Amino acid sequence: MPTVLIIDDNPSVATALEVLFSLHDIASVHAESPEAGLALLESESIDLVIQDMNFSADTTSGAEGEALFAAIRERHPDLPVILLTAWTHLSSAVELIRAGAADYMAKPWDDGKLLTTVNNLLELSETRHELDRRRSHERRSRQQLEQKYDLRGVVFSDPASERVIALACQVARSDLPVLITGPNGAGKEKIAEIIQANSAVRNGPFVTLNCGALPGELIEAELFGADAGAYTGANKAREGKFEASDGGTLFLDEIGNLPLAGQMKLLRVLETGRFERLGSNRERQVDVRVISATNADLPAMIREGTFREDLYYRLNAIELNLPPLAERPGDILPLAELFCPPEKRIGESARAALLRHPWPGNVRELRNVIQRAGLLTAGERIEASDLNLPKSAPVQKTTSAEEPDREAVEAALARAGGVIAQAAAELGLSRQALYRRMDRYQLPRE
Known part of the structure; x- marks a missing residue:
């Protein structure tokens, strides 16, 4: 049951409030002086304070109430305080509202309005406490991850990111293939680095190949290598990515772009650890942990006949899905601070704009926006106008509310x-x- 502290020198006021609150399952305690009220705050668990503005006889200045409020705010900065005063013309009450008081009401008060205000504040206070507890738990959880695993300096704050990273660390010790799914620019390669860094082959090489950055006819040569004369322009033998990553990890990004012929050879390597270079009949043996990533809908590609189903299930022994940045709003500002030049600061208007933007380009887009703004902004502070974000972009739903007109x-x-x-x-x-x-x-x- 929540508890309200009533600080008022008039016993009849305290009695009326105590009766009102008891009828609505709200406990209350009473102090007749500021000193007694501050003492109760130190000894009792208080959720809200209702305080008078004047305590001495024939005093109407509100100075005593101002001093009491200042003392409460100094010792308990997040505790909601409602001001009660018979002198509604006092400018001091308004100034205290501006200084952080929750509300003020005139004596005699309206029971309905007072109860509505108290219930709203108690509910908001409970929500804030729950949010603080959850954030504290998330912070401890992140710290435990950072202490136990090598996270490769990844910056994250959103619980959705933490879940993916924790799972990546958990599966890292296995030698099973991992498929990382998610949109372009979301940070899939960083997840692959974390898996490698915490794996049994962490001291081996970490080799990457973007299958979407090469023509289809060159991907096989990049993967498996080629002997001299294997194709036009192959003047000398070259090793492929599998040979280069022997004893370590091979990260295949945009795996959906691998041609069918290359898919068949990749499946064989995954099953046997053996392959031949292009133009060669000699089998080679490697021990490679394969991590792949894609932004494509591989099941749809299987239905269309452009991706092998047996390869999909071989790659997808463990799947990690990294959500787009728009679904990880807690990461936006920490990442923005990471990308911001050290001599610049991100202003409040820029922070609000960053949270509103939907980030179709994900982390890659955020990095480019911040780095461009840091380069072009003349002053020390980056504001919303410096970000050059499209004004017509749809508003992302976040914990921040839209500006009410x-x-x-x-x-x-x-x-x-x-x-x-x-x-x-x-x-x-x-x-x-x-x-x-x-x-x-x-x-x-x-």
Whole structure:
């Protein structure tokens, strides 16, 4: 059961509030002075404070309330505080709202509005505490991964990325082939590096081949090597990627671009460890861990007859799916900071724009955007206008809310009956953020 601390020198006020809260399953404790209230905050588990603004007889300045609020904020910066005052004209109450107070209400208060505000704040506080606990758990989990495995300096914060990385570390010790799926630019090669770095062949070579970057007639020669005269221009014998990666790992990116003839030979190597160079009849033996990656729909290619089903199942002993960056929003800002030049800083408007952008080019696009902005921005701070992101791009759904206009703010206030906490929660804003927008749109605070 949540607990509210009531700091008010009037016992009748405390009694009325205690009765009101007890009828709605909210516990409460009472302190008659600021000193007693601060002491209770240190000894009790308090979820919300309701404080008076004046405690001495014949005092209406609000100075005592200001001092109490400042003391609470200094010791418990995230604790929501509601101000109660019989002097609604006091500018100090408004200033305290701007300084971080959750809300203020006039005496005598409206029970319905007060309960709505308290329940909203308690719910938001519980959500914030749960979010803090989850973030703390995720941070410990990341630290454990970093301590236990070689993550090759990968930067990540989103739970979706952590799941893929943790699974990559888990399967690394196996010698089974791994297929990494995901869109272009998402970071599939980095996952392959992590698998190699934590595998039994981590001290062996790590060789990569992008099957989509070569003409089909050259891919086989790149994979298996060629003897002199095997094809036009082959003036001398050359080893292929399989020979180069013997005793280590071969990463085949864009495996869907491998021609059918090459697919058949690759399947044989995976099954026997044997192959011949192009133009040669001599078999060669290798011991290679194969990791492949693709952004293609291989099952659809199998149905179309352009990819061998037996090779698919041989490559796909373990599949790791790396989501696009748009589905890993927690990675966007940490990666942006990584790509940002050390002499530059990313401003708040740029951060908001980065979170809104859908990133069809994924991590590769993000790197290019930040590096270009860092190069072209004259000042030390990169702002949204420096990113040169398309304004027509669809807005990505993230934990950040869209900027509400005047009509949206007015509508939310109307639906909430003027209760700031409720309207702010509906708009996805803090109370302080909502007050700033009300001031910007010249909307009355009362």
